Amino acid sequence: MIDPLMIRPEIALADFLPIFISSALVLIFGGVYVGIYTAVKVKYLKPWAIIIAYGFWTLTAYCLYVMGSLMHVGDFTAKALVVAAIGLFLLPFAVYYMEDNVHKNNEHDTQGEEDGK
Amino acid sequence: MANNHLTSESKQLATWYLTFAAILFGAQLLFGLIAAIQYVMPGFLYGILDFSIARILHINALVVWMVFAMFGSVYWLLPDETGIETIGIKVGKLAYWVFVAAIVVVVLVFLLIQVGPASDTTIWFITEGREYIEAPRWADIGIVVVALTFVANLFLTGMKGKQTGIVTVLMADMIAFAGLYLAGMFFTDNISVDQYWWWWVIHLWVEATWEVFVGAIAAYGLITMIGAHRKVVEMWLWIEVAMLFGSGILGMGHHYFWIGTPEYWWEIGALFSALEPLPLVAMFVHVLYDWGKTQGAQNANGDETSVITNKPAFIWFVLNAFGNFLGAGVWGFFHTLPQINLYTHGTQFTSAHGHLAFFGAYATILVGMMYLAVQGKNGIKVMKNTKTSIWAVSMITGGVMGMTVALTIAGYVQVIVSRAQMGATWAAYFDGQSGVWFTQAMDWRLIMGVITFLGFLLLAKDLLTTGKNPVHER
Amino acid sequence: MANKSVWSDNRFWQRSATWVTGFAAILLIWLTFDTSAQISMGTDKDIQNKVTKRVPGPTVINYKITYERSPKRGLEVPIIGGNDGKGNSLFQEKEKFFGRDDWSEKEARAMLHLGKLGSQAKNCMDCHTLLGNGAYYAPDLTKSWLDPMWEDGTMQAIIGGTLGKELSKEEAMAEFLQHPELYPTHARQMPNLGITKKEAIGIVAFLKQMSSIDTNGFPRNFGKMKGAINGK
Ligand code: HEM
Ligand code: HEM
Ligand SMILES: [Fe+2]
Numbered sequence: 001m002i003d004p005l006m007i008r009p010e011i012a013l014a015d016f017l018p019i020f021i022s023s024a025l026v027l028i029f030g031g032v033y034v035g036i037y038t039a040v041k042v043k044y045l046k047p048w049a050i051i052i053a054y055g056f057w058t059l060t061a062y063c064l065y066v067m068g069s070l071m072h073v074g075d076f077t078a079k080a081l082v083v084a085a086i087g088l089f090l091l092p093f094a095v096y097y098m099e100d101n102v103h104k105n106n107e108h109d110t111q112g113e114e115d116g117k
Numbered sequence: 118m119a120n121n122h123l124t125s126e127s128k129q130l131a132t133w134y135l136t137f138a139a140i141l142f143g144a145q146l147l148f149g150l151i152a153a154i155q156y157v158m159p160g161f162l163y164g165i166l167d168f169s170i171a172r173i174l175h176i177n178a179l180v181v182w183m184v185f186a187m188f189g190s191v192y193w194l195l196p197d198e199t200g201i202e203t204i205g206i207k208v209g210k211l212a213y214w215v216f217v218a219a220i221v222v223v224v225l226v227f228l229l230i231q232v233g234p235a236s237d238t239t240i241w242f243i244t245e246g247r248e249y250i251e252a253p254r255w256a257d258i259g260i261v262v263v264a265l266t267f268v269a270n271l272f273l274t275g276m277k278g279k280q281t282g283i284v285t286v287l288m289a290d291m292i293a294f295a296g297l298y299l300a301g302m303f304f305t306d307n308i309s310v311d312q313y314w315w316w317w318v319i320h321l322w323v324e325a326t327w328e329v330f331v332g333a334i335a336a337y338g339l340i341t342m343i344g345a346h347r348k349v350v351e352m353w354l355w356i357e358v359a360m361l362f363g364s365g366i367l368g369m370g371h372h373y374f375w376i377g378t379p380e381y382w383w384e385i386g387a388l389f390s391a392l393e394p395l396p397l398v399a400m401f402v403h404v405l406y407d408w409g410k411t412q413g414a415q416n417a418n419g420d421e422t423s424v425i426t427n428k429p430a431f432i433w434f435v436l437n438a439f440g441n442f443l444g445a446g447v448w449g450f451f452h453t454l455p456q457i458n459l460y461t462h463g464t465q466f467t468s469a470h471g472h473l474a475f476f477g478a479y480a481t482i483l484v485g486m487m488y489l490a491v492q493g494k495n496g497i498k499v500m501k502n503t504k505t506s507i508w509a510v511s512m513i514t515g516g517v518m519g520m521t522v523a524l525t526i527a528g529y530v531q532v533i534v535s536r537a538q539m540g541a542t543w544a545a546y547f548d549g550q551s552g553v554w555f556t557q558a559m560d561w562r563l564i565m566g567v568i569t570f571l572g573f574l575l576l577a578k579d580l581l582t583t584g585k586n587p588v589h590e591r
Numbered sequence: 592m593a594n595k596s597v598w599s600d601n602r603f604w605q606r607s608a609t610w611v612t613g614f615a616a617i618l619l620i621w622l623t624f625d626t627s628a629q630i631s632m633g634t635d636k637d638i639q640n641k642v643t644k645r646v647p648g649p650t651v652i653n654y655k656i657t658y659e660r661s662p663k664r665g666l667e668v669p670i671i672g673g674n675d676g677k678g679n680s681l682f683q684e685k686e687k688f689f690g691r692d693d694w695s696e697k698e699a700r701a702m703l704h705l706g707k708l709g710s711q712a713k714n715c716m717d718c719h720t721l722l723g724n725g726a727y728y729a730p731d732l733t734k735s736w737l738d739p740m741w742e743d744g745t746m747q748a749i750i751g752g753t754l755g756k757e758l759s760k761e762e763a764m765a766e767f768l769q770h771p772e773l774y775p776t777h778a779r780q781m782p783n784l785g786i787t788k789k790e791a792i793g794i795v796a797f798l799k800q801m802s803s804i805d806t807n808g809f810p811r812n813f814g815k816m817k818g819a820i821n822g823k
Pocket of ligand 1: 323324328393394444445448449450453454458463464467471472474478479724725
């Protein structure tokens, strides 16, 4: 006899594909979010495109949710995933804020001796 | 070397390192092809050059060419950064020849002797038999000595000349890089302890010290190629160091799920390795940002020309930012949570990730450095793409992407059939390997591998000839 | 420069990087101490005293090993010398290994040592995975000692049939390792790696000991799913 507990994988067979796809999309959407955000800030895109960026972040968060629930992650991992989603949301703000600050602070000595080549 | 434009001895030495790296890159691909053929035709070279030997040469050539190219890159950028000639060039040259000679001997032993009896002598002189660091122990010691002379040169030069942020990061990083190798040099009967420390070398190299190295090289590249702002770039480099080490060091937990180590590594590995892609996303943004800013500033001055002074190198650098994100970030995140890694651990999935990550994160930027060296050596002011450069980069990148997709499909079949359905036994393994999807994926991997290799031949041709091409601005 | 914020201060980030790195490194070192203690190899005394170690000592080869579900941990664990019904090892039921079940600690350690050396000298890890790490060209060896092909006598029949004698599991395995090219079961074959008889015995001891390591339930459902081929 086969113990039913043994035969059933923790992850249902049909769930593997959605898990892989959603986990790939997490970062792809995340990357698009950050990319559009930056492109707007460096004026490659019009300001309204920022809405699209947030849309992509929402998709990222949704994919994380799908992935986490299909995988049956525990409490701890679920929290870690939420932290990662928030971290991703804040990331471009932080990067942009800091880089812009440095740029402003150094606008005057662009041609300064530290500029290497 | 009639019209050699290099006045710096350090840069001269750099070209030696980079040239040998390119040769080993070619060798790596050839042995990869042999191993890939064996998946499709198991009888190929059976008993003559078995899969294990082809694979050892494939992955060791990989690691070694990258180390060579990394040393070369540092020798290249040191005079620019510090403003002085590198100290200890003579020792550096001697170390180069020692290193090359050691590698030739190790390769010959791998090819001709292959395996030894179960004894310490084998471990000392033939193979240590631990994936990626199979080199016998005498060679380990040689490598450590060579690495230490390199680190010493870097330190002496950094301390005497101008110690920029980039140089500071490199100094700290290279010490850690050399030191970690020591964790892979001892023998133990306990396979769990063995693998625990083995990962200190493998993971802490590729997901910590090498990534930081790439950050430093990318910073240098942005400054030299598009004239990005040093202050911005260097501040960014420090942030990146914080993020990479902050997530990568404890992210090592994702290798400690199943090797006998305690269960608490599930949580630690999941948390920190889930954060590992963040710096990679950020790195990508940073390149976009700097490019946008510098081009924007130039356009504002009424100058519509490109800010890029080396087109082919810049393409490889951008590919690096993107490939790092894709190969390490996306394909890493794929299988980094323990719930899913239980099924994907040690399948073709891992191989898919390994290929795209090593290629995206390291091969790309190091090839970029080769182009920078060609530019410098030939005294070119603005280096353009040739048809060959474009074909080379497209075929190599397309080939590796194709292999990755094929391996991902194969990995999926393996996860479903061998792992989830059949419980990972010998019979389950071969059931997974014989499915149509799996065998076709292996065919495609081979085809894509051939394309990669042809792309490499074009790359070699381009690197050798483009310097004399009249299209560049001098 | 007066209103320069810390966020754009190079030195602030340099310090942060140093602190973050230092903190992560210290945490890793601390965890390494804890883990090292937990994965240190057990001894014969541990087995005598029925102490379950994550990595049991070499004399585990004198005992019967199985891989069963622990209800408490919700995953499969190695069971040494019988199950108490709750997923704990009893360390009672012995099993002959090359004709003996009283290998001394010293003898067993020497065999394991030879076997581990052999596994490296012959590059097993560049075709197989061990504990799931290595190459993907051949089956995972983590629990190969418990593989149904050896457990149910299939391989003993093939190898014993060829040699014309009755073989125990460990004898069949040792014979296979010495002459894998003589006993192919798939087109993809293991080559002859020049393994001697003594080395083969050591390697089998190494494989048996490896199957007794607590791998937190990897591989999952190992060998339990014979009835479940092709899905449902
Ligand atoms: C440039 C960076 C990286 C490189 C070059 C790289 C390369 C590799 C390679 C070669 C392996 C296979 C090791 C073996 O032979 O057993 C591996 C395994 C693995 N990598 Fe990465 N990796 C990188 C970054 C990442 C990141 C950022 C993550 C997670 C988000 C990750 C997650 C993993 C996991 C979970 C495994 C274990 C696979 C298994 O269980 O079989 N990697 N990596
Ligand atoms: C001509 C193209 C290539 C072919 C045909 C090829 C083929 C292979 C094969 C057959 C393996 C053994 C996998 C196994 O154990 O099943 C392998 C492993 C590996 N290759 Fe390649 N390869 C190629 C190019 C590359 C490139 C460009 C890189 C990176 C820059 C690379 C990095 C690796 C790594 C890191 C591994 C170890 C993977 C692991 O253990 O998970 N290969 N390759
Ligand atoms: Fe890792």
